[in-house]
Amino acid sequence: MAKPLSEYNRKRDFKITAEPSGAASGAQRNASALTFVIQKHDARNLHYDLRLELDGVLKSWAVPKGPSLDPSQKRLAVQVEDHPLSYGSFEGSIPAGQYGAGDVIVWDRGIWHPHDDPQTAYAAGKLEFTLAGEKLSGDWVLVRTHLKGSGDKERWLLIKENDRHARPASDYDITEAQPQSVLSGACVGNARPTPAPQKTAASVTLAGVQITHAERVIDLASGTRKLQLAQFYQSISEWLLPFLRHRPVSLLRAPEGIDGEQFFQKHSEHLAIPHIKQLDQRLDPDHARLMQIDSLAALIGAVQMGTVELHTWGATSDKIETPDLFVLDLDPDPALPWKAMLEAAQLTLSVLDELGLQAFVKTSGGKGLHLMIPLARRDDWATVKAFAKAIAQFMTQRLPERFTATSGPKNRQGKIFIDYLRNARGASTVAAYSVRARPGLPVSVPVSREELKGLRGAQQWTVANLQQRLQGLKGDPWAGYANRQRLSKQMWDTLGATQPQ
Structure with missing residues (x-):
């Protein structure tokens, strides 16, 4: 029996192309948190590649005209070889002479929820599913047809179901309205500049x-x-x-x-x-x-x-036993679209508002957002950590489909982990305006509550563009930050928790 990615690997010379080589993942994934990606590919003919995670690979279809939000438009989707899961984040240029030569961007990504057993539905030739992406949402169906095309590639139809996310093509074409990458903001054909090497002394x-x-x-x-x-x-x-x-x-x-x-x-x-x-x-x-x-x-x-x-640390060295802040680190399943992170932040901020606690937001520079809550120096580490944990558990109890208060990748599949563990003595959180050791050197950056809804990602600012932001600021995004807030009995009662003695 052929290996799932044998055709993918056979078509590519990984000494030349930057595309990822890879084996099929053996890990079993929760069917409620399977990833999808749509890549826009400026090859010989511009087209879109729909990829759905299934059985440790990305099942892939080339969609010449791209997806349509209009249920009356049945878009041809030609099935192509399976791709490795690592291909889901690939952006770049496939060199001339290589299979699929041309520029590739990640046009959309997120998670897909099959309505029925996905293996059975795929084998039967009718996949019904819900998308939760940066751009595409709602219910869709992929149907295998008997249409004949060149070669032995199966031809399917990608159809938008008639739900609240559907829109007539005469009103809105999402591929024209939103042509850019959800990762980099690039459009196909626009090369991203790379810095010229500078000669300096040793x-x-x-x-x-x-x-x-x-x-x-x-x-x-x-x-x-x-x-x-x-x-x-x-x-x-x-x-x-x-x-x-x-x-x-x-x-x-x-x-x-x-x-x-x-x-x-x-x-x-x-x-x-x-x-x-x-x-x-x-x-x-x-x-x-x-x-x-x-x-x-x-x-x-x-x-x-x-x-x-x-x-x-969450305390100053002169009063190291009484923290002057606590942090809620919103850490998402990487498969979740960014808008799920923004919604999670707004929901958590609403609870903090309800408690009467002012919070300040910063990008993590990694995958998520940090909510910083300054405190008067009064309570000890055990009390502050217990309070942060109580908030995480309160959110999880209210919205178990969105949040988890338990660490570990298995527990946050399709969810956001509210990490309260950074509030222990000796633990630490990346500082505001610190660079992160990730490709592109993103920076953890404070933002105002008003800016939150316009954020494009946790790595929006890097060493290359942060100065531009700072120079354009009209005021301090954390204006009003002061270590004066106290944790009251009423707050503990609201959360249904008991203050440690």
């Missing part, structure tokens, strides 16, 4: 710190070099340092670049970081001293020693 002094290996590439995707990362941190230091000062800091270090080995460092140990402050041994008596970054020189010193990310 060693440069910045903010009183000698930056060695200045030309080392930290991130292959953006081409960012070590000196450029240090210069970026210097350029945003006025925004970043207020969130670092007076707090124990943990460092994510990638000395050889983010594609190399990474180290998460909580204590000073034997590594001499220039200008970094070492805290009193009594704050963490069983370990080497905790660290603190209070100055630009210390910030650049951390970058010199390979730091990319900066994570801070």
Whole structure:
């Protein structure tokens, strides 16, 4: 019996094309959280590729005219070879001479819910399903036909069911109205610029710190070099340092670049970081001293020693036993569309509003959003963590189809994990305006409540475009942030929880 991806692999030379090679996934996925993707492919003929996750691969159909929201339009969908699940995030240019040569963008993605057993329905030639994507929603059907075409490829029809998401073609063509990628914002044919390499000296002094290996590439995707990362941190230091000062800091270090080995460092140990402050041994008596970054020189010193990310405690070092904030980290199943994350954030903010707690939002720079709730320095770590857990459980009880308060990929399939675990003593959260060690070097960025609905993704801002945002701001997105809020008995009662004694 042929392997599921044998035809896919046979058609491609992975020494030439950047498309992912891969084997079928053996993992069993919950049928309520299967991924889908639609890629727009400017090959010999512009078309759309619909891909549905099933049996560890992406079942794939080429849709020449793309999807239509009009139920009267039955769109031809020619079945092609299965693709690996990793293909779902592929964007780029397939080189000339290779199979399917041309530009590819991710036009839509999300999860699909089969209405019946998907294997049985697929074999019978009639797949009925619901899409929850960035662009496409509602009920759809794929029907196998007996139409004859070139070769032995089966020809199906993709049809929108008549529901509240349907629209007449004369009113709206979604492929024309929304041509861009949901990942990058790119349109097919628009090449994304890559930075030209800059020649620098092997060693440069910045903010009183000698930056060695200045030309080392930290991130292959953006081409960012070590000196450029240090210069970026210097350029945003006025925004970043207020969130670092007076707090124990943990460092994510990638000395050889983010594609190399990474180290998460909580204590000073034997590594001499220039200008970094070492805290009193009594704050963490069983370990080497905790660290603190209070100055630009210390910030650049951390970058010199390979730091990319900066994570801070939820307490200041002078009152380390009484946190002055708690964080709710909204961590989604990666298959969920971004609009599900925005809805989850609004729902959680509504509960915090109901409790009388003001929250401040930032992108994580990863997959989700962080809700930061400043507090007066009164309660201990156990109380603050228990309160954050009570909110997570309250949300999960109210909306179990959307949220989970239990960690682990299996528990959040098709859901958003409200991570309250960052509120324990010794835990930390990536700081506002910290870079993330991910391709493209995204940044964790504060946003106002008013900006939330317009956010396009958790990695919307990077080292390449953050300055543009900062220069265009008319005010502080976190205006009013103050450590004055207190957790009351009424709040505990509203959540149906009991304050620890």
